Amino acid sequence: MKICIIGAGYVGLVTGACFAEIGHEVLCVDNNAAKIALLRKGKIPIYEPGLEELVKKNQDCGSLRFSESVEEGVGFAKVIFIAVSTPSKADGSADLSAVENVARLVAQTMTEYKLIVDKSTVPVKTGEKVADTIGRCCKKGVPFDVASNPEFLREGSAIQDTMFPDRIIFGVSSKKAEEILREIYAPIYTPTQIPILVTNIKSAEIIKHASNSFLAMKISFANALSRICDLSGADIQEVVLGMGLDKRIGTQFLNAGIGYGGSCFPKDVSAFIHISKTLGYDFDLLRCVEKVNADQGTHFYKKIEETFWVLKGKKIAIWGLAFKPNTDDMRHAPIVEIIRRLKEEGSIIVAYDPQAMPNAKVLIPDIQYAEDPYTMLSGCDGLIVATEWEIFVKADLDQMKAKLAQPIVVDGRNIFDPWTMKEKGFVYVSVGRPKMHSGERYIYE
Numbered sequence: 001m002k003i004c005i006i007g008a009g010y011v012g013l014v015t016g017a018c019f020a021e022i023g024h025e026v027l028c029v030d031n032n033a034a035k036i037a038l039l040r041k042g043k044i045p046i047y048e049p050g051l052e053e054l055v056k057k058n059q060d061c062g063s064l065r066f067s068e069s070v071e072e073g074v075g076f077a078k079v080i081f082i083a084v085s086t087p088s089k090a091d092g093s094a095d096l097s098a099v100e101n102v103a104r105l106v107a108q109t110m111t112e113y114k115l116i117v118d119k120s121t122v123p124v125k126t127g128e129k130v131a132d133t134i135g136r137c138c139k140k141g142v143p144f145d146v147a148s149n150p151e152f153l154r155e156g157s158a159i160q161d162t163m164f165p166d167r168i169i170f171g172v173s174s175k176k177a178e179e180i181l182r183e184i185y186a187p188i189y190t191p192t193q194i195p196i197l198v199t200n201i202k203s204a205e206i207i208k209h210a211s212n213s214f215l216a217m218k219i220s221f222a223n224a225l226s227r228i229c230d231l232s233g234a235d236i237q238e239v240v241l242g243m244g245l246d247k248r249i250g251t252q253f254l255n256a257g258i259g260y261g262g263s264c265f266p267k268d269v270s271a272f273i274h275i276s277k278t279l280g281y282d283f284d285l286l287r288c289v290e291k292v293n294a295d296q297g298t299h300f301y302k303k304i305e306e307t308f309w310v311l312k313g314k315k316i317a318i319w320g321l322a323f324k325p326n327t328d329d330m331r332h333a334p335i336v337e338i339i340r341r342l343k344e345e346g347s348i349i350v351a352y353d354p355q356a357m358p359n360a361k362v363l364i365p366d367i368q369y370a371e372d373p374y375t376m377l378s379g380c381d382g383l384i385v386a387t388e389w390e391i392f393v394k395a396d397l398d399q400m401k402a403k404l405a406q407p408i409v410v411d412g413r414n415i416f417d418p419w420t421m422k423e424k425g426f427v428y429v430s431v432g433r434p435k436m437h438s439g440e441r442y443i444y445e
């Protein structure tokens with residue numbers, strides 16, 4: 001099938017490469033000329049494991065191409081996926097201007113039947129608006145369908161998630177649209193028997209917002225529990241494991257930390273709250289989810305303050321900048337606010353992240369960036385762990401201890417075992433677990 005994907009970002013590029021890999025002819029369109037120029041040269045503007053190889057392979061055999069022109073994309077393809085950004089507006093609602101813009105451009109160019117599929121995360125009833133816009137702007141009598149095919153990939157495992165998703169949702173209003181989507185996805189779902197759920201367009205739109213909001217709620221629940229653990233002396237890791245082993249609850253996304261971030265959860269939760277309010281329902285449960293998340297960052301910062309006491313003039317190392325491991329995405333990374341506050345107090349920051357430093361340098365230009373995670377520790381008064389990259393999880397504790405001027409570790413991701421940290425002589429502060437100090441005796445010892 002000839003497919004055009006508009007928006008060649010984390011979702012559009014991965015989807016395009018995977019569709020090409022399963023046998024389709026794909027043209028990815030983006031209005032960022034620099035991005036398209038880079039992609040045409042075989043360079044990948046984002047970090048996503050395995051993506052560079054997949055793009056190159058399909059580009060080399062001609063099944064994946066790139067263009068700046070929506071017109072070219074619409075002329076080429078029968079199916080047009082919209083995968084543009086839908087960021088938050090100041091009031092928390094989703095900014096749908098890119099979606100509208102693309103819908104208008106597609107409509108103006110269409111001369112024969114097209115299926116326009118929304119893959120961007122959008123509030124319920126967006127499909128209706130897209131259909132209205134296309135109907136208004138296209139030449140009279142040109143047939144089209146609009147569908148919703150929400151995307152559930154996770155950055156860091158995006159290719160795996162696209163090729164082996166938990167489910168595929170087709171939000172459609174015609175049999176023809178369903179059949180086309182089934183044909184596109186057949187190479188993915190046929191061998192694996194991945195469930196396909198065919199719904200109406202509005203349900204599909206809500207499924208995406210509801211799924212992300214539910215996952216954010218699980219994280220906020222774990223974070224709220226971590227506060228009770230901090231206050232009572234319980235251990236959050238033990239508590240969430242004990243809960244998560246119940247199959248009805250599950251252990252995934254039940255991790256306490258420094259709060260959720262990234263390009264999806266913050267904006268999707270706030271857009272879901274906003275659209276619910278517009279429809280006449282106050283989703284106050286989700287407002288609590290947001291509040292717990294904001295409080296968690298503040299609570300973690302207080303731990304840093306308490307541990308280091310005076311922050312002015314302290315040299316503090318930071319491991320991890322991206323909002324989660326295996327990505328270079330810095331959008332809404334919780335560490336950004338923590339660094340801002342530390343700098344305001346006069347701390348000297350030296351940071352390292354395996355992939356996110358180029359993006360971080362744009363957001364936080366005035367800190368030091370290190371070449372490797374160990375040399376940077378020399379002369380530092382302590383270390384903050386902000387992202388659970390594997391190289392940090394498997395860190396050489398002896399080397400860390402030898403290099404740090406003060407053996408202080410404030411761990412926002414609970415990646416180290418408190419007992420081991422104590423044995424090694426660290427002052428170790430984590431989230432929802434008792435503070436471990438080499439000089440203290442732990443109550444359960």
Ligand code: NAD
Nearest residue numbers: 007008009010011030031032084085086098120121151155
């Ligand atoms: P992104 O910012 O990485 O990519 C969006 C791309 O769209 C950019 O390259 C931008 O240049 C392009 N674009 C914007 N307006 C355009 C226009 N008018 N014409 C052509 N191109 C245009 O965003 P993303 O992370 O890929 O997310 C895209 C959508 O998918 C969002 O709605 C997001 O919520 C959703 N989503 C994202 C993820 C994720 O993990 N990133 C997962 C699931 C769903």
